[in-house]
Amino acid sequence: MRVPPFSRFRRFTQISAIFMLGIVVGAVIYNAIYHVGYNVLWLNNADLRVQIEQYQEDIKTLKKYNNTSTVIREIKIRSEESKAQSEGSNPVDPVTLKLILSEIRSDLEPMRGRSMFDIDTDSKLVRLLLDGKLYIVREKEYSVRIRTMLVMEGVLQIWVEISPFKRN
Structure with missing residues (x-):
């Protein structure tokens, strides 16, 4: 039995290799676009979960203290950019920032219902x-x-300043 010469199939193998390479590159690009979109969706979801949790706590507190006007009913925590971040250090990513703010909010929970006039102590x-x-x-x-x-x-x-902790 005779085997046909390989030179007859060279063009076909080149075209099929380029086609397969195109499939792989297209899949990689599609996967990258998909993951970027999913990451944005996940960040929005994490942000909304934190907001929902804060709003639920605020609703409970507002219902509890709606007749008294001299108590702390709501706690809002805002973060400022630290000087170390502005000098070139890595900034804190938004998900970590939200988690830290929620932990701070839970630490400050005993402040709810306290008199506004006792704020100095x-x-x-x-x-x-x-x-x-x-x-x-x-x-x-x-x-x-x-x-x-x-x-x-x-x-x-x-207003708080959050920065990565550096051990000496």
């Missing part, structure tokens, strides 16, 4: 408890520094 207590506290999120350590505290119309607003 409470602010000292909060600063002692939280200033420089380490939070471990996603196996990394972050330090928290309180920048500003403000109470107005039953809302305690706290």
Whole structure:
């Protein structure tokens, strides 16, 4: 039996190899686009879950203290960009930031229902408890520094600076 010469099939093998390479490259590009979209969706979902949890706590507190106007009914925590982040250090990603803020919010939960007029002693207590506290999120350590505290119309607003903790 005679075997046909390979030179007759060279063009066919080249075309089929390019076709298979195109299939692989197309699959990689499609997978990358899919994962970018899924990541955006996951980040939005995590953000909305934190917001829902905060709103549920606020609703419970507002129902409990709706007749009294001189107590802290809501706690809002905002993060500021730290000086270390602006100097070139790695910024804290949004999911980690949300998790740290939710942990801070749970640490500040005893402040709800406290009198707004006692904020001078409470602010000292909060600063002692939280200033420089380490939070471990996603196996990394972050330090928290309180920048500003403000109470107005039953809302305690706290601005914090979150930065990765560096051991000396």
